[in-house]
Every structure is written in C-alpha cells, then in structure tokens.
Amino acid sequence: MIGVDVGTTATKAVLYDEHANALRRFSAGYALYRDARGMAEQDPFALLAAVEQVIHDAAAEIDFAHEQLLAVAFSSANQSVMMFDCHFKPLTRIITWADTRAEEVAKRLKHSPAGSQIYAQTGTPIHPMSPLTKIMWLNQTQSDKVAQAAYFVGIKSFLFHQFFGVFKTDISMASCTGMMNIQTGNWDDQALSLTNLRVEQLPAIVSGTTQERGLTPEAQAQMGIPVDTPFVYGAFDGALSNLGVGAIKQDTVAITIGTSAGVRVVTDHPVIDLQQRLFCYALDNDHWVIGGPINNGGFVYQWAVHHLVDANAVQHEGTDPYTLANHVIAGVPAGAHGLLFHPFLGGERAPLWNADARGSFFGLSPLHTRDDMLRAVMEGISMNIATVFEAVSDLVGKPNRVTATGGFARSVVWRQMLADVLDCPVNIPKSFESGCLGAVTMAMKSLGMIDHLDAVNYLMGGIDAYQPEPGAVAVYHRYLPVFKQVEKLLTPAYLAIAHLQKQSE
Known part of the structure; x- marks a missing residue:
C-alpha cells in the first residue's frame, strides 16, 4: 500500500x-x-x-x-x-x-x-x-x-x-x-x-x-x-494525523507541532464551540475532529534560533544551532526567570482567530539574557498550545493523555516542556509519518482488511512516554494565567500595530 x-x-x-x-x-x-x-x-x-x-x-x-x-x-x-x-x-x-x-x-x-x-x-x-x-x-x-x-x-x-x-x-x-x-x-x-x-x-x-x-x-x-x-480518498491531514497516532477517542488529544501546529480530539458526533474558538471537521462519516489550528509553531522557534543563538558559540561547539539552542534552553529554569513570550508572528488562528495578532516579549528586565529569551519562545509556543488544549478540554473533557508528533518531537527538552505546560502525560510515537499511516488505515477499511479504524492501535510502532514534572507544573500553573491576561490586554492594540507595520512597508 x-x-x-x-x-x-x-x-x-x-x-x-x-x-x-x-x-x-x-x-x-x-x-x-x-x-x-x-x-x-x-x-x-x-x-x-x-x-x-x-x-x-x-x-x-x-x-x-x-x-x-x-x-x-x-x-x-x-x-x-x-x-x-x-x-x-x-x-x-x-x-x-x-x-x-x-x-x-x-x-x-x-x-x-x-x-x-x-x-x-x-x-x-x-x-x-x-x-x-x-x-x-x-x-x-x-x-x-x-x-x-x-x-x-x-x-x-x-x-x-x-x-x-x-x-x-x-x-x-x-x-x-x-x-x-x-x-x-x-x-x-x-x-x-x-x-x-x-x-x-x-x-x-x-x-x-x-x-x-x-x-x-x-x-x-x-x-x-x-x-x-484502487485510489482511496482518505481525509484531511490533521484528521489522519489523529488516526495515524491512534488518537481517535475522546480520552486522547493529538498535538502536531511542525511549521504550524494543531490540537485535535476525535468524537463520535459534531460539537460546536459557542465561543467560536475551535473547528469541527469530519474524519469520516462516523468520527468528528474537534480542535484548533495554530499558525505559530516551529517556524517561530526557527526565527528565534536564527536571531538569538550565538553563531560564534555554534562554531566553537562544533554543532548546529538547534542542538545548541536546545542545550541552552535545558539550562534555564521553567518560567525563564519571569519572561513571557506571545508567539503571534504570523497572526493567529485558534484560539484568537485574529490575523492582526503580533508577537511580543513581556516582563523583560536588564537581568534577562538571550538564553532566557530562547526558553521563553519555546514556552510561549507551548502555552499558546495550552490555551487551545484548555478549550478542547472545556468541550469534551480533559483527556488522559496527549499524543504528539511533528518536527518538535526530535527535541527532548520540548517533549518534557509540553507535558509540564499541559500537566498531562505526553506520548511520542516512534513513527513520524502519521498522516500516511492514517491514510492507509482508511484504505485497509475500504478494502475490508479491518473492520474499525481503531485497529490502527495494532499497526502503530512503539512510543516514548513523558510524565509531567511536579515542580515545573507548579511554575506553569502560575505563569499561564498571566500569559492569557497579557494576551487579552494586548488584543485591542493588534489592529493598530498591524496597520502601522503595513504603513512602514
């Protein structure tokens, strides 16, 4: 196949x-x-x-x-x-x-x-x-x-x-x-x-x-x-990413962090969010995907690494910028010494649905370093994902676990951070091409080789599991409300700054 x-x-x-x-x-x-x-x-x-x-x-x-x-x-x-x-x-x-x-x-x-x-x-x-x-x-x-x-x-x-x-x-x-x-x-x-x-x-x-x-x-x-x-139609990539990692019941949320990001859970009926934060799309005629697409994922981290990692240090260490960045971030405590970052470099879909949203550091002081800023960027992306995760949990109940995929999954520090920010166990499948596996799972059902899509759980490979670390969880429980408060306060100014940026071009 x-x-x-x-x-x-x-x-x-x-x-x-x-x-x-x-x-x-x-x-x-x-x-x-x-x-x-x-x-x-x-x-x-x-x-x-x-x-x-x-x-x-x-x-x-x-x-x-x-x-x-x-x-x-x-x-x-x-x-x-x-x-x-x-x-x-x-x-x-x-x-x-x-x-x-x-x-x-x-x-x-x-x-x-x-x-x-x-x-x-x-x-x-x-x-x-x-x-x-x-x-x-x-x-x-x-x-x-x-x-x-x-x-x-x-x-x-x-x-x-x-x-x-x-x-x-x-x-x-x-x-x-x-x-x-x-x-x-x-x-x-x-x-x-x-x-x-x-x-x-x-x-x-x-x-x-x-x-x-x-x-x-x-x-x-x-x-x-x-x-x-036979050519089988399949589904859209986000839905098949859920299927390909076995996240097709309400107790498991799938999170993908690539260039952009997505948070999705599968239900057996359509669910509408009265606050219009989330989408409700079909996986097939019997399964519905509830979630939010996020513009600002890995590409924001790439931007930060490009601008904040010391090129001389990269050369001196004989490594690549991302390996060095992850090493640096691991050495900064949770909360980045009181620095927050809102990662809206490309506007934002969920949960804001505001194309004028812009990024910002909040809490900068003379004591902060580039290392703190790198950590804050990774945490900001994760906290933004957490706001969508909370919206999904509001609608369908808090899940028992998260299955996460995407380029970020190669970073052990980011895997642990996601578990800590979400306060939820995170599983990382060893197979990365979840969309392709989801597609062939639908083909197997079409061909009569399996009776139900949840047979994918027997087709998947192994996983790496990460448990929330209580000390970091406690830090993020204090920081996340401030992250959301600042986001709310800045929202009225996004239109004005977006307009000024267009004029400056």
Whole structure:
C-alpha cells in the first residue's frame, strides 16, 4: 500500500506492506508563491507532478510479478481552492490554506449576523484561510475569472480529476471549507448564497473510504502502476494525523507541532464551540475532529534560533544551532526567570482567530539574557498550545493523555516542556509519518482488511512516554494565567500595530 501526504511545500509517500509496516519513504517538493502580501499559492501542475513522482518512486520498489499494489490512499492539506473553466482548465493557481488575502472579507463576515450562523452550520471558524471567505474575496477582486469559472476545486478533487476524470471530494475535506453543513453532510445553502455558487460548481461529497479505479492513460503512464489500482480518498491531514497516532477517542488529544501546529480530539458526533474558538471537521462519516489550528509553531522557534543563538558559540561547539539552542534552553529554569513570550508572528488562528495578532516579549528586565529569551519562545509556543488544549478540554473533557508528533518531537527538552505546560502525560510515537499511516488505515477499511479504524492501535510502532514534572507544573500553573491576561490586554492594540507595520512597508 502507498500512503500519500500532500503538503504545502512537499508531498511525501510511504510504502507499506500489507500489515502497515513502513518499508520506504519518498518526498518531492514544489514552490509556495508569495508574490504579494498575504499570497500563498501553488502551481497545480507542479504539485501534480510531485504526487505522481512519489507514487512512481514507491511503485518502483514493488515486484509486480510477485506482489500486488493493494491501494493508494491520500492525506492532504485542507482549505485550498482554485477555479477551473468549463473544460477543467485552471483559471488560477491553488490558493492554499496559508493565503490570508481574504482578511477584510473575513472580518466583515465574522462581525455580521451571518458569521455566527454560518459557523454553527459548518463548524468552520470565520477566518481568511477558509475557502468560504476566499471565494467571497475572489468575487470581489477577480470577478472576471469568477464569471468564467465553472468549477471551484480543492487539492484532492483536482488530483482525482486528473487521475480519473471524476469531480468528487471526501467528506473530511469538504467539512474544512466552511461550506458544508455538518448536520446534513451536504453543501450549505447559506454558504452557497454568500459565495454566489451553484451546487454543481462544487465537487460531489463522498465517503473517505470511497475507491476510484481506472486511471487515465496519462496518469497511469506517469505513475507506472496497474490501471485498476484502487485510489482511496482518505481525509484531511490533521484528521489522519489523529488516526495515524491512534488518537481517535475522546480520552486522547493529538498535538502536531511542525511549521504550524494543531490540537485535535476525535468524537463520535459534531460539537460546536459557542465561543467560536475551535473547528469541527469530519474524519469520516462516523468520527468528528474537534480542535484548533495554530499558525505559530516551529517556524517561530526557527526565527528565534536564527536571531538569538550565538553563531560564534555554534562554531566553537562544533554543532548546529538547534542542538545548541536546545542545550541552552535545558539550562534555564521553567518560567525563564519571569519572561513571557506571545508567539503571534504570523497572526493567529485558534484560539484568537485574529490575523492582526503580533508577537511580543513581556516582563523583560536588564537581568534577562538571550538564553532566557530562547526558553521563553519555546514556552510561549507551548502555552499558546495550552490555551487551545484548555478549550478542547472545556468541550469534551480533559483527556488522559496527549499524543504528539511533528518536527518538535526530535527535541527532548520540548517533549518534557509540553507535558509540564499541559500537566498531562505526553506520548511520542516512534513513527513520524502519521498522516500516511492514517491514510492507509482508511484504505485497509475500504478494502475490508479491518473492520474499525481503531485497529490502527495494532499497526502503530512503539512510543516514548513523558510524565509531567511536579515542580515545573507548579511554575506553569502560575505563569499561564498571566500569559492569557497579557494576551487579552494586548488584543485591542493588534489592529493598530498591524496597520502601522503595513504603513512602514
């Protein structure tokens, strides 16, 4: 089986045997275009080529004379949109989740009566990253292209059209658009009205275990696999990350910290947050993912390491900046000597849903050092995650454990810090490609190889476990309320500073 994870700047694939043991990993990258303020676009055909390349490379490892490719299954970044004409030719590049040019549209909608109504119906917070607001923005700014557009397409529906000539999307991807009614599982009438779309302009919504067979000759030639290989739709990457680490019950929260971050728990029914802090998306027809996406994860730490780690010390120690930074942070006590950092360098989604949010150090004194600042940055990212963790706990109850993945998991100091800040045991799976494993788990259910998705717990590898350290927990219990107090006090000033920054450019 091949699990494919289509991301923002690269697509990964993992080749598994029939028992879901990972055999080989593959990757291919592509550009993310940021040609204008707020823009974050992909070339659809560069992305298509990368997906076909990793599938081809994985298939090259299969001895088709003696082995069978059981399925190819997909995980994908969500909240993308592009426009196609009546011949299915693209009118735009892929406008990705990271594109924020619909900021003003989102602000107006959020503060209108329709904003709370559409959130309650779709489970998607009103934000510029949502395809709902993106399409409203396209109506205002690219009306000529909108007039030509016959179809509005996400990444996965684009890929499956290229592979099979169908126009479909899975319920998980549809639920992330802000345009699917989470009670009916159909496109929402109010969302269609807000975007001036007809239902036939959007893909048909199918189960994530739906299979497509019969590759087009072009796709079959590019990937070098049998034409009747089943392709399984899967789900969006966050949901499959939960599945891939076995976090598919309410007692386990999954946290991912990569460039950005996410906090998610799976329930057996939709749950709406009256404060509109969290999303409610589908994993499949029987499981719902409640959580919050966080803009400011590992990329904020990268920024801090770049600016705060002494290059001379790196050279003297004969190591890399991140190893040195982690060593330095481990030597600073919890609380960073009374220094707090709010990590909102890229605006923020959950829990603020405020694209104008900006980062700040609070509590600086002449006694603080760069070492303290590095520790405060790592703690600030963790405390921001804790505020979303608390919101999730408010809705579904505090979990018994956290399963965490992402690039941060390579840092032992960050693993322990997360357990301490959350005051909750943290498990780190030894397998990092949870999205790909989640995708092939859905393929196994589609093929009848397993009866229930929780069979993934038997497919996972080992874990590293971290328990909260009582002394550090006590420190963070005192610091977290101040972190939230300062966040609340600064919120009214975010619009003003964001405006001043735009003027200064």
